[in-house]
Amino acid sequence: MLEYRAEIALWALSGVLPFIMLGVWSAALAGAGGAAGLGLGLSQAELARYFLGAFIARQFTVVWVVWAFEEDSVAGRLSPYLLQPLQPLWRYVAAHLAEQATRLPFVAVIAGLFFLLQPAAFALPAPGRLLLALPAIWMAFAIHFLLQSLIAILCFWSERAQALERLLFIPYLFLSGLVAPLAAFPPGVRQAASLTPFPYMIGFPAQLLAGLDVPIASSFVAMAGWIALLLPLTALAWRAGVRRYTAMGA
Numbered sequence: 001m002l003e004y005r006a007e008i009a010l011w012a013l014s015g016v017l018p019f020i021m022l023g024v025w026s027a028a029l030a031g032a033g034g035a036a037g038l039g040l041g042l043s044q045a046e047l048a049r050y051f052l053g054a055f056i057a058r059q060f061t062v063v064w065v066v067w068a069f070e071e072d073s074v075a076g077r078l079s080p081y082l083l084q085p086l087q088p089l090w091r092y093v094a095a096h097l098a099e100q101a102t103r104l105p106f107v108a109v110i111a112g113l114f115f116l117l118q119p120a121a122f123a124l125p126a127p128g129r130l131l132l133a134l135p136a137i138w139m140a141f142a143i144h145f146l147l148q149s150l151i152a153i154l155c156f157w158s159e160r161a162q163a164l165e166r167l168l169f170i171p172y173l174f175l176s177g178l179v180a181p182l183a184a185f186p187p188g189v190r191q192a193a194s195l196t197p198f199p200y201m202i203g204f205p206a207q208l209l210a211g212l213d214v215p216i217a218s219s220f221v222a223m224a225g226w227i228a229l230l231l232p233l234t235a236l237a238w239r240a241g242v243r244r245y246t247a248m249g250a
Contacts, residue, residue, distance in 0.1 A: 015058050021179050022051040041183060046212060048121035052114055053133075053209030054178055057202050059107050060100050061141045065092045066165045069152035081169070082242065089149055089238070096145065125209055132216060133208040139223040140201045146230035147197065153234070156241030171196065176205025197226040 024045055042050065048182040052188075060107060069092065072078045079203065081088040115122045151168065154161040175198035182190050182203055193199050200223045 003137075015055065015062070016043055018051040018054040018058065018178060022048060025051075025180065025184075042181065042212070045118075045121045046210060047181075048114075048118050049210035050112060050181055050206055050212065052121070053206030054202050055114075056107060056111065056209060057137055057140065057205040058102050058178060060137050061205075063096065063141070063144045063148045063217060065089075065096070065145060066148045066152040066161055068092055068095070069149075070155050070161055073155040077183050078245075082245070089234075092149075092227050093145065096141070100141075118200075123211065125211055128168070129208050129211055133205055136200075136205040136208055136220070139203055139220070139227065143197050143223065143226050143230065144201050146227065146234050149234050150230065150237055153237045153241045155182075172198050172201065173197060175205060176201045194222075197223075198231075200226070 026044065029044060036098060151161050152166050154164060174192040175196060177199060182193060182199055200219060204214060204219045
């Protein structure tokens with residue numbers, strides 16, 4: 001990953017959707033006469049900090065294990081991995097963490113440029129909020145990785161698990177807080193979203209980074225619950241998939 005910093009920079013720049021949505025919502029706020037007109041309860045500066053937080057959370061919770069696992073399965077690289085003592089999913093965890101390390105300087109530069117263009121939104125998170133945001137981002141990454149791993153394991157039954165991942169991306173895009181704060185949705189949608197892992201994957205860490213009011217204890221409990229649920233499901237699916245795995249020489 002350190003040898004391909006240019007590629008990582010391009011990937012980091014490709015995640016600017018929150019900034020695009022910031023422009024959309026800023027225009028909507030101006031047309032509605034402020035946050036009260038849209039029922040967001042956020043000022044322009046708070047909205048800008050939220051989408052910056054969403055950008056940062058997105059950069060460190062990106063998961064692509066389904067594509068890598070599918071390619072390794074189709075190309076036959078999975079067979080020697082299965083013969084080694086290291087569980088293959090740990091390889092993908094290490095690759096993701098390496099990519100996150102290389103993204104860090106580019107994210108810092110983009111955040112600096114953002115504050116230059118939006119000086120009114122400049123505010124550093126309180127130390128306590130920052131300390132809470134770090135484990136929140138790590139737990140969000142764990143949830144996203146386990147969800148995608150469950151889909152990737154379907155490669156043991158089908159060679160094209162990416163199609164199912166695209167279906168997962170649709171609710172993730174709208175319910176995670178990536179394109180809009182959950183406060184912008186009707187109450188029924190917010191309640192339904194709270195029963196899914198998606199709001200905790202972007203929205204919760206973004207709110208912590210932006211210094212907004214958020215139920216911290218209940219959100220961490222929900223994230224821990226999703227990890228506790230997805231971890232054994234992933235392990236069971238892996239064992240079932242490996243038992244039926246067949247390949248040349250295996």
